[in-house]
Every structure is written in C-alpha cells, then in structure tokens.
Amino acid sequence: MSDTEQTPAVPAQAGAPAVEAVPTREPLLEVDNVTLRFGGVVALNEVDFTLYKGEILGLIGPNGAGKTTCFNAMTGIYQPSEGQIRFRGQKISGKKRHQITRMGMARTFQNIRLFPEMTALENVLVGADAHHKTSVISALFRLPRYWKEEREGREKAERLLEFVGIRKRMHEFARNLSYGEQRRLEIARALATDPVLLCLDEPAAGFNPAEKEELLQLIRQIRDTGVTVLLIEHDMRLVMGVTDRIVVLEFGKKIAEGLPAEVRDNPKVIAAYLGVPDDAA
Numbered sequence: 152m153s154d155t156e157q158t159p160a161v162p163a164q165a166g167a168p169a170v171e172a173v174p175t176r177e178p179l180l181e182v183d184n185v186t187l188r189f190g191g192v193v194a195l196n197e198v199d200f201t202l203y204k205g206e207i208l209g210l211i212g213p214n215g216a217g218k219t220t221c222f223n224a225m226t227g228i229y230q231p232s233e234g235q236i237r238f239r240g241q242k243i244s245g246k247k248r249h250q251i252t253r254m255g256m257a258r259t260f261q262n263i264r265l266f267p268e269m270t271a272l273e274n275v276l277v278g279a280d281a282h283h284k285t286s287v288i289s290a291l292f293r294l295p296r297y298w299k300e301e302r303e304g305r306e307k308a309e310r311l312l313e314f315v316g317i318r319k320r321m322h323e324f325a326r327n328l329s330y331g332e333q334r335r336l337e338i339a340r341a342l343a344t345d346p347v348l349l350c351l352d353e354p355a356a357g358f359n360p361a362e363k364e365e366l367l368q369l370i371r372q373i374r375d376t377g378v379t380v381l382l383i384e385h386d387m388r389l390v391m392g393v394t395d396r397i398v399v400l401e402f403g404k405k406i407a408e409g410l411p412a413e414v415r416d417n418p419k420v421i422a423a424y425l426g427v428p429d430d431a432a
C-alpha cells in the first residue's frame with residue numbers, strides 16, 4: 152500500500168481565520184473534456200470529471216455507456232481522440248502502462264486476469280516486482296540487496312493477502328481458488344504496486360449478497376489506508392453504499408455527477424437505468 156499520506160477532504164487551515172477556511176480538495180485525477188472514438192462509435196463524448204485524493208468515486212452507467220473505455224483511457228490502454236487526462240498533475244497521454252503504474256495507479260479487470268499456474272503468493276509478488284530496485288547485477292550474483300528485497304517483497308505479499316482475507320490460501324494455484332478468492336487476489340496484486348489510486352472494474356460481478364457486503368468492507372478499508380478508489384459497478388446498491396460521489400455515463404456522455412443520494416434521485420439517471428425515454432423522464 153502507499154505510504155503517501157491521505158489528504159483529508161478538508162485540510163486543517165492552521166492559524167487561518169475561520170472565515171477564510173475555504174474547503175479545498177486536492178485533485179488526483181482530472182478527466183478533461185475527453186472524447187474517444189472507435190471509427191464511427193463515440194465511446195466517450197466530452198467527458199469531464201475530477202477524482203479527489205482520499206475519496207471513493209463511483210463510475211456507473213448502463214451497458215455500453217463507456218465506463219470501461221474511460222478506465223482504459225485513464226490507464227494508458229487507449230489514447231483520447233480529444234481532451235486529456237492528468238494524474239497527479241501529469242498528462243497520461245503518451246505514457247506506457249508500466250509508467251502509469253509507477254506513477255501510482257493500479258487497476259483490476261472486469262474479466263479476472265491472474266496467472267492461473269502460479270500460486271496466490273507468486274501472483275502478488277509479480278505485482279510487487281513493478282517497484283523492485285535491485286539491479287540485474289545484484290540479482291544475477293544474489294547480492295545482499297537482492298535477498299533483502301526478496302524477503303521484504305514476500306513479507307509484503309503475505310501482508311496483502313492477509314489484508315484481503317486469503318492468506319491461508321497463499322500456496323494454492325490461482326486456478327484452484329474460488330471465484331471470490333480470485334477477485335480478492337486481483338485486488339491484492341494491484342495493491343502490491345503501492346498505488347495512490349486503485350481502479351476497480353466491476354469487482355463484485357458474480358458475487359452473492361454476503362460476498363458483496365464483504366467486498367464493500369474491503370473497499371472501505373483500502374480507502375482508510377490512504378488509497379483513493381475509483382469503482383466501476385453495475386450493482387447500484389453496492390455503489391450507493393460505499394462511494395462518496397458518483398459520476399454517471401450514458402452513451403458516452405456524462406449525464407450526472409454528485410452525492411449518491413442526489414444521483415439516485417436524478418430523473419436522468421433513473422431514465423437511463425430503467426430505459427425510460429428522455430422526454431418521459
């Protein structure tokens with residue numbers, strides 16, 4: 152996990168008069184007027200939103216709304232046709248995926264992408280490798296620094312498996328883990344890269360209500376360690392229960408943004424989810 156300190160939503164204004172204590176939030180990720188086209192399909196249409204440090208932001212919308220495309224643009228898989236995305240003040244555009252990971256952004260995928268023939272522990276160690284500093288020379292000659300990093304990496308991987316609740320299964324091949332355990336392992340692997348921002352793409356897909364409740368707790372715990380979370384989710388109850396704010400997409404356009412209760416009561420959102428025509432909303 153990141154050792155970056157979590158910035159409170161409203162930082163203390165030590166010594167400043169109360170009247171000047173204007174709440175400020177530190178932007179972590181800025182999606183600025185992003186349009187992304189696939190041939191004739193406009194998957195994202197002038198999408199704008201900001202993710203602030205320390206919050207859990209939900210990105211929701213019906214099938215085909217552009218949620219995954221937005222994730223892919225943020226993580227460097229796709230380049231926006233127009234507009235730009237900034238992470239920690241730096242443009243994402245033109246950066247390779249591993250560079251974005253090193254900048255502190257990690258993600259999980261809608262379809263689980265683990266190494267099935269590796270153990271749970273090894274899968275997490277692969278994630279942690281993104282930050283290894285050992286040179287090829289010290290690795291080849293097994294210098295003390297190499298062994299130190301090996302030991303620390305393993306301890307960290309075990310701690311992460313404990314954190315997501317599957318430490319007992321660490322020596323099991325990933326393919327032998329239950330579906331829920333695999334999803335947790337994906338999260339542990341993403342956390343092994345020490346992210347400041349964790350993007351979860353439908354982490355509760357296929358979960359029963361009890362598993363969803365446990366996942367909710369885990370997402371809160373992740374945020375409490377100082378990691379900002381962006382959550383794509385279909386399950387409205389889950390999104391409402393865990394997020395601080397929500398951005399809603401429909402047909403590639405942002406149709407609403409706000410607190411969960413505001414979004415839930417927004418007629419445009421209700422229409423988008425229930426398939427009610429705009430003029431009837």
Ligand SMILES: Nc1ncnc2c1ncn2[C@@H]1O[C@H](COP(=O)(O)OP(=O)(O)OP(=O)(O)O)[C@@H](O)[C@H]1O
Nearest residue numbers: 189192193194212213214215216217218219220221
């Ligand atoms: N690689 C691609 N090539 C062409 N069109 C694409 C591609 N990826 C996505 N699209 C299109 O872009 C639009 C947005 O898709 P996207 O997968 O981002 O939606 P989504 O909100 O994540 O949907 P779901 O909830 O079903 O995963 C859809 O019309 C989709 O068909």
